[in-house]
């Protein structure tokens with residue numbers, strides 16, 4: 001959407017506004033039927049900031065009948081503690097996707113699953129099952145292929161290798177990657193909220209793909225039973241136990257393997273694409289990254305090796321801060337719960353605009369600028385608001401260290417490949433792209449990058 005269209009949309013959206021609901025303001029940008037979805041998709045910041053201008057809590061409508069209470073303030077982050085709230089709405093509204101994975105369960109069941117699953121996702125676990133080497137096997141040849149191409153559709157590229165990275169970590173052989181990508185694409189058809197089941201319907205095709213995927217995941221999991229958990233991610237997930245010796249049953253295992261693909265690829269891919277776009281806009285910072293990358297022998301393949309690449313880490317964190325892929329995250333109240341002096345009944349969805357938390361001007365000087373240096377020379381670990389892009393509370397992203405290693409490895413690989421040839425990235429049409437916010441925040445598919453001398 002260009003600037004003229006954006007201004008026109010704001011103007012139109014501002015005019016159509018329902019009355020306040022239950023004594024709370026409705027954010028501007030509402031349209032009959034679709035609620036705030038179109039406005040949020042193209043201009044989440046404007047909708048949320050304009051909502052906040054009318055009070056710390058405001059309503060958003062995320063599709064037919066789906067009214068959510070929203071906030072952009074730090075206090076609202078308390079919703080992720082999951083004492084009075086749960087992720088039950090995800091299991092309810094996205095059951096085909098979420099199933100009985102960690103994303104959709106809470107309380108004791110969630111503690112058991114995370115207890116059994118955490119180990120292979122920690123820095124120690126990633127080192128043990130050599131996740132970084134698998135990432136390098138996928139990413140390095142891919143980046144090398146960019147050389148000589150007139151331009152790169154950066155979102156398609158990062159998405160394709162991010163999904164391959166997860167597949168490789170799940171034990172899928174390189175020759176089968178394209179088949180698996182196709183199967184997951186078809187499976188996505190079953191996620192549309194139109195479950196019309198007839199031959200050839202999206203739902204029927206998606207369900208068929210899911211059966212194919214599940215059958216093969218089961219075979220991979222069966223092959224890992226009783227093996228050393230350190231030998232692979234799947235082995236660790238199959239054989240992992242929580243402190244009380246409890247593991248995952250078969251259905252939980254398959255649902256969790258499947259959710260890794262969805263949770264782990266678009267998110268990381270989007271952040272990597274934004275990082276390249278910012279570097280393409282900023283030759284001085286590109287040079288700093290190249291100097292750091294070329295001073296090392298190779299890109300990092302373990303979390304320990306990241307220590308040599310503080311600037312690349314800063315670039316990753318800053319791209320993530322400016323463009324958190326999950327820009328809005330929510331919870332369902334499971335008992336009456338208060339925020340800003342207002343009590344919500346059980347069964348209310350309450351959400352936080354993580355995108356706005358990440359651009360809070362009081363916390364981040366020059367909040368809308370790309371300043372990777374803000375993350376350098378810090379002696380404290382990042383606090384919960386600084387890592388809010390990965391969620392909070394017990395559902396905090398399981399793949400945090402995976403994403404971190406993958407993105408930094410990728411940035412160092414790009415800097416080494418092109419920096420060694422004195423080439424730099426540049427945005428093909430010279431215009432820094434505007435974000436698309438929903439379902440996940442990402443650059444538009446049209447964003448293209450060139451590597452030039």
Ligand code: HEM
Nearest residue numbers: 102103263264267268326389390391395397398399402403
């Ligand atoms: C930059 C990259 C990433 C971002 C920004 C991100 C963000 C998030 C967020 C916000 C949540 C919380 C969702 C909620 O509870 O409502 C989450 C959960 C999760 N993420 Fe990530 N993620 C990223 C990469 C990954 C990767 C690479 C994986 C897997 C390899 C992954 C696996 C998961 C899983 C399994 C959960 C559910 C955890 C639970 O419910 O206990 N994520 N992520």
